[in-house]
Amino acid sequence: MPILVMKFGGTSVGSLDRIQRAAKRVGREVANGYDVIVIVSAMSGETNKLVGYVEETSPLFDAREYDAVVSSGENVTAGLMAMTLQEMDVPARSWQGWQVPVKTTSAHASARIEEIPNENILAKFGEGMKVAVVAGFQGISPEGRITTLGRGGSDTTAVAFAAAFGAERCDIYTDVDGVYTTDPRITAKARKLDRIAFEEMLELASLGAKVLQTRSVELAMRYNVKLRVLSSFEEPSDEAGTLVCAEEDIVESNVVAGVAYSREEAKLTLTHVEDRPGIAAAIFGPLADAGVNVDMIVQNISDAGMTDMTFSCPVNEVKRAEKALKDARDAGEMGFAELIADTEVAKVSIVGIGMRSHAGVAAKMFKTLRDEGINIKVITTSEIKVSVLIDRKYMELAVQALHDAFELDKAA
Ligand code: ADP
Ligand code: ASP
Ligand code: MG
DSSP, X not given: OOEEEEEEOTGGGSSHHHHHHHHHHHHHHHHTTOEEEEEEOOOTTHHHHHHHHHHHHOTTOOHHHHHHHHTHHHHHHHHHHHHHHHHTTOOEEEEOGGGTTOEEOSOTTSOOEXXXXXXXXXXXXXXXXXXXXXXXXEEEOTTSOEEEOOTTTHHHHHHHHHHHTTOSEEEEEESSSSOBSSOTTTOTXXXXXXXXXXXXXXXXXXXXXXXXXXXXXXXHHHHTOOEEEEESSSOOOTTOSEEEEOGGGOOOOOSSOEEEEEEEEEEEEEEEEEOSTTHHXXXXXXXXXXXXXXXXXXXXXXXXXXXXXXXXXXXXXXXXXXXXXHHHHHTTSOOOSOEEEEEEEEEEEEEOGGGGTOSSHHHHHHHHHHHTTOOOOEEEEETTEEEEEEEGGGHHHXXXXXXXXXXXXXXX
């Protein structure tokens, strides 16, 4: 039998009614002749609630225990989905990550999948089971502890299963009907894309468009998984949703494909650090060891051998970053005068493979922000994106203005 992977996100399994609706969709694919692997998220809001419990209990928590707690939301929906299917006379069984087993690294809270042996589930399909419901987001480390794949990780579970089982397609069911030129919650002018290139989706995802987890796009690109994003609330059709595909399979596209944002950013500045070989290593080494995800970095011009170093990281990692830097200073590894944290910033980015061959895209972005009176605090660029750090209160305005300026509401 051909295998299909269907992933349902938090909103799509947010209540018993919605689980039932999703199960009906699964039942239809079984009737179409597929063996189905269903990947479920926790009910919407559930993972946030669990993260909240962890942070309240232990602000600098042990990541192993974080994973033990936050992985649990998916266990509930996996069992409920299997039961709902059984009630519909569809032979189904649930699997937690460790049971498969989904083997991951031991990087707790952001583990990577290393291997998914498929024998157990294939044997069950051989015995007449039609649907394997797998708890997304979770796996097991070489040490035998439960891990999680980072927020939004069920997308990655889904694509990894599609690759491991040679699935015909990986359908990601969510609360929007595809990938848009920007988050449709920010502007009604956002336009759904029928297709988007892997590279663009990869950038959009890593710059904050949470419709797909970055790693899921990476895996789909590497293993050539046919990846589709579609709504669990609309009637299915062959043209539904957005296909994430190779650049060659897209006929026309805009220079800028989309605008992404990341709201919860922070900017940290270390003043008066020595400008000497090894200073960056002395600052960013301890941050990496503490698990801080540093993003943009700027070093000021040197004055009398001293300089300032600025970097950005997610706002919920600021405490961890401050502790790591102060510990490093106390240990005599480096010095600084002040550590200034600006926790009211956001990152806004434009992405498009067309930028490789078009000049002036960054300049147009900066002019657009100037015309709105928005000050840019930090800039980074790569071949196919430009990102800026700005005051968080202007984030929506910046996204809307850029969407207008690059005419993303119009197809190429
Ligand atoms: P799920 O729980 O199904 O995984 P997520 O909340 O993780 O859903 O992702 C879907 C959300 O991603 C949408 O509701 C939308 O607000 C947001 N989003 C951000 N950027 C985009 C974009 N470019 N296209 C579509 N959705 C986007
Ligand atoms: N439930 C997890 C989260 O909210 C994983 C997911 O939904 O993809 O991040
Ligand atoms: Mg998600």
